Amino acid sequence: MTGSLPRVGNAVQALNAQRQRELDSRRLAKSILSPTEVAGKYSAARMLTTTLGGTVRPITSADLMAFKKSVAAMGDKARQGITAAEALGLSRPSDVQRAREQIHYSMIARMQAGKLHIVTDSGPQSKVTRHHVNVEAVQYASALAQPGTPLAAATWLVKQSALKFECDCEHFRYFLRFVATAGGWVAGRPEHGFPKLKNPGLDGACCKHLARTLSDLQQSAGIRQRIATMIAEDRARIDRPGKARPKVFTVTQREAEAMLPKRARTIRVPADAPRRVTLAPTASQQDIALALKTYAGRSDANSKAIARALAALAAHGVGARA
Incomplete structure (x- = not known):
């Protein structure tokens, strides 16, 4: 494998600090359209701009109508969570390609009650050495109740069940958090401010770090085994006396590296993903x-x-x- 391995140590503190910085920055933002502005109560005195149409220009009333239509279309897809295959199918080909070329690892750092904290390496131009991805298994309770082995339940969880997710990278923050919020698959902080400049067409579902993570979740036997251990522990605690508090599983650097393959896994985008984006036909x-x-x-x-x-x-x- 090429590049240095991402570190799992101090991952929780680093993620919490990053979340606070993002929230503080979001609260100070002055150039984001609110839901009421998208609905039409926008003051032209704010002089906000958009890239809708390919160039930076002032927002018009026609743009607001287009934004509102995009939000409505996202609402048609909304439900609690999305499968890993669906998320990859909705992702832009350019983001998937960057994941193939630049992101080589995803390693579990912490697990609790169906919530996974995962770290990945970063791209060649990144200002940081790792990124934090959070994946929440929406149907974790169903996995606990399923008959069969913990490993079978873990396999179902990562391949077929609905997931929510987020990444701490700027691409997810500025391009995709609103899309994930409107679509019903965001983990962590929801975003209701419309990305009128960064992603006015509401394209994509995964950044390159999420594309690597969700692909590895489906393919890695080591990750499935770790999740199976969590399921087995949570099944057992239900029958124990006293408080049935979910156990926190932390992963050491050595354990995380033991789960890595010798080379980066191939990222495959399913051709028949149920929510795959269908582009309009070309004009003659x-x-x-x-x-x-x-x-x-x-x-x-x-x-x-x-x-x-x-x-x-x-x-x-x-x-x-x-």
Whole structure:
């Protein structure tokens, strides 16, 4: 394996400190759209901008309508949690590719009652040496009640059950936390401020650290065995006298490294993931030519910009997504 191994020591304190810094920064943010502003009560005096359409520009009333429609579409997918396969299927190909190339390890640092604290290595341009991922098994109680072995329950938990998750990286914070909140699969702090600049199209589910983690969860026998140990302990505590408090499982650096494969596991995105994003079909050259004819000759700046974009598409002989 290449690169240095992420450290599991001090992971809980580091994550708590990072969460507090993020929360403090979020409270001071002045450029995030609130739910009421998305609904239409936006003051143009704030002069906020968006990248909807590909360029940075002031927000318009039409943008607010587009944002509101995006939120409604996310609501149609909402439920408590999402499977690992579904999350990978919803993720942007670029994020999955970065996970394949840059993130090589994910190691459990702590477990309690179906909640996993996992650390990963960071990318080559990162300012930190590790990232913290939290995964919560929404149906953990069902896993405890299932007949069969703890290992069978653990396998079901990581491969088929609904999960919630979060990552401490900036990509999840600015691009994906709102999407995860609206979709019903965020762990930790919910985000109700619309990411109108960083992700106005509400694309993706996993950052590269989550893509590596959720893929490893499904493939690693060592991780499943660790989760099976937690399930067995929590099944047994129910029958013990006194307080049935969930046990906290901490993992040593040596134990974490023992679970690692000799080389990074392949990240596979299932072609038939139930929530996989379906892109709109591309427009034909005839459609582009007709649209170009419609906008040609108009003198306003928006029409000219649209005409230039259509002419570029036509010149390159490619279609555009509707």
